[in-house]
Amino acid sequence: MPQLPPEPKSSEITPPELYARRREFLKTGALFVATSVGVGVGLSQLSSLGSADPPKKPPPVPLPEPGAMPWKIDRRGQFKVDEAQTPYEDVTTYNNYYELGLSKSEPAEQAFHLKSRPWTVRVTGHVAKPQTLDIDTLMRWFGLEERVYRMRCVEAWSMVIPWVGFALADLIKRLEPTSRAKYVSFKTLLDPQQLPNQERRVLPWPYVEGLRIDEATHPLAFMALGLYGAPLPGQNGAPLRLVVPWKYGFKGIKSIVEIGFSETEPPATWNITAPGEYGFYANVNPKVDHPRWSQASERRIGELTRRSTLPFNGYANEVAHLYSGMDLARSF
Amino acid sequence: MAPKSRQALIAPAIVTGWALALAQLGYRIARHQLGANPIATALNQLGLLALVLLTASLCATPLKHTLGWTWPLRVRRTFGLLAFFTVLLHFLLYLGPDQGFDVVGVLSDIGKRPFIAVGFIALVLLVPLAWTSSKQAVRRLTFPVWQRLHRLVYPIGVLAALHFFLRVKADHTQPLIYASVIFAGFAIRLFAARVKSKAKRARAIATGSASI
Numbered sequence: 001m002p003q004l005p006p007e008p009k010s011s012e013i014t015p016p017e018l019y020a021r022r023r024e025f026l027k028t029g030a031l032f033v034a035t036s037v038g039v040g041v042g043l044s045q046l047s048s049l050g051s052a053d054p055p056k057k058p059p060p061v062p063l064p065e066p067g068a069m070p071w072k073i074d075r076r077g078q079f080k081v082d083e084a085q086t087p088y089e090d091v092t093t094y095n096n097y098y099e100l101g102l103s104k105s106e107p108a109e110q111a112f113h114l115k116s117r118p119w120t121v122r123v124t125g126h127v128a129k130p131q132t133l134d135i136d137t138l139m140r141w142f143g144l145e146e147r148v149y150r151m152r153c154v155e156a157w158s159m160v161i162p163w164v165g166f167a168l169a170d171l172i173k174r175l176e177p178t179s180r181a182k183y184v185s186f187k188t189l190l191d192p193q194q195l196p197n198q199e200r201r202v203l204p205w206p207y208v209e210g211l212r213i214d215e216a217t218h219p220l221a222f223m224a225l226g227l228y229g230a231p232l233p234g235q236n237g238a239p240l241r242l243v244v245p246w247k248y249g250f251k252g253i254k255s256i257v258e259i260g261f262s263e264t265e266p267p268a269t270w271n272i273t274a275p276g277e278y279g280f281y282a283n284v285n286p287k288v289d290h291p292r293w294s295q296a297s298e299r300r301i302g303e304l305t306r307r308s309t310l311p312f313n314g315y316a317n318e319v320a321h322l323y324s325g326m327d328l329a330r331s332f
Numbered sequence: 333m334a335p336k337s338r339q340a341l342i343a344p345a346i347v348t349g350w351a352l353a354l355a356q357l358g359y360r361i362a363r364h365q366l367g368a369n370p371i372a373t374a375l376n377q378l379g380l381l382a383l384v385l386l387t388a389s390l391c392a393t394p395l396k397h398t399l400g401w402t403w404p405l406r407v408r409r410t411f412g413l414l415a416f417f418t419v420l421l422h423f424l425l426y427l428g429p430d431q432g433f434d435v436v437g438v439l440s441d442i443g444k445r446p447f448i449a450v451g452f453i454a455l456v457l458l459v460p461l462a463w464t465s466s467k468q469a470v471r472r473l474t475f476p477v478w479q480r481l482h483r484l485v486y487p488i489g490v491l492a493a494l495h496f497f498l499r500v501k502a503d504h505t506q507p508l509i510y511a512s513v514i515f516a517g518f519a520i521r522l523f524a525a526r527v528k529s530k531a532k533r534a535r536a537i538a539t540g541s542a543s544i
Binding site for chain 2: 031035039041043046086089093094102155200202291302306
């Protein structure tokens with residue numbers, strides 16, 4: 001007769017009632033795990049919806065390689081901020097471009113809808129010759145210049161961006177405005193096929209902006225066609241956008257299809273939408289707070305601590321004289 | 333295990349789910365997956381998570397009135413407490429990493445800006461509710477007093493939704509969804525209370541124990 005192993009001690013034997021309940025025990029465990037995971041996923045999903053902005057990575061739109069500009073840059077270094085430049089990836093994935101989506105990451109995802117060629121810009125109003133200009137013609141007129149500017153968003157964050165483009169003053173001179181042209185206005189493309197979020201009336205479309213003519217002809221005012229040496233990605237306002245470095249970012253109207261010259265102050269989208277919060281001038285001013293948050297400091301994208309916001313975004317020496325005699329707390 | 337002991341596990345399962353959601357957020361911060369402005373994104377997500385939890389706790393009573401469900405009542409406290417801890421994290425993230433522990437600046441912001449004040453008041457009002465959330469606290473305070481105190485959760489819900497509404501720049505869809513859920517809950521409660529008091533009055537008349 002073969003030797004059997006010793007029997008387990010009676011203390012090690014599973015009690016019969018527990019043995020009978022093992023299936024229930026497993027079932028309960030599975031239910032617990034399923035409920036936890038379900039609640040966890042539900043909470044994660046709900047709390048990262050819409051306004052809370054879940055950035056998705058990588059952006060589905062292939063970006064142009066930085067430096068792969070198909071044309072040559074003639075001038076650089078004349079206007080340069082000596083601060084670390086915001087990484088290309090951040091500049092092209094953290095955008096406010098409501099026509100392409102309300103969150104910061106959506107514009108990068110939706111930008112493939114926007115076709116930047118063929119593209120024309122209408123010139124209207126008080127100019128010697130109202131006309132329609134092809135974007136490639138515009139590019140050849142002045143040659144290309146690189147400028148590294150600070151960009152301060154009204155939402156209290158900022159970047160340092162190397163733009164490529166030409167001085168707005170050069171364009172205005174060439175368009176020969178008449179003496180009645182006191183303001184310059186800009187209009188974004190209106191085409192829900194290319195800017196899908198224009199289907200939603202979150203703002204009155206098309207987006208419009210404007211500058212006083214002396215602001216527009218200031219040497220710092222810039223028309224950008226590219227950044228980081230590459231053509232502008234759609235989310236940054238391809239193919240042509242305004243850059244006014246001493247003003248909040250929302251003045252920098254994107255994907256421009258019309259430039260007008262008028263005698264009276266043109267409407268500006270955020271200003272007409274919420275006049276108490278966004279002024280026509282929108283000069284960066286640490287002393288004039290947005291009603292809902294302070295403008296005294298800002299977060300430079302990529303930095304952990306906040307930095308103080310500078311009057312006119314650090315360009316006070318160049319531009320403060322444009323506003324002498326004005327009450328900047330009232331004309332904000 | 334009997335269904336009864338399973339019910340006792342709903343609350344721990346919800347807490348575990350909340351911890352998983354926070355862990356996922358922490359993981360995404362650590363792996364630089366929150367985009368160019370991770371502090372702002374984490375602030376938004378914690379704020380919205382708190383509102384979701386608060387709204388869930390406010391749904392318990394309306395669900396009982398409308399669908400006859402009673403199990404949400406048993407997890408109401410869990411949701412409420414988790415909402416409180418999430419709001420606390422949301423505030424600490426704002427105070428510390430976002431504002432660099434500039435206490436004076438934060439206090440002046442609370443004083444000056446309705447958007448921030450509304451959120452802060454909601455947090456302050458949640459403290460006594462979290463403090464008296466235990467069964468012992470109900471006994472200590474007696475149920476009617478406890479119940480009256482915990483009605484503070486209604487203004488807190490309104491303040492939380494308003495805080496979200498004021499934060500949004502152009503698209504108010506999401507805050508309005510939460511506000512409507514909260515207000516629908518209020519309407520259901522009021523309706524149920526009216527039906528109940530009518531029934532009570534009718535009973536009183538029928539038994540002749542009261543003259544109205």
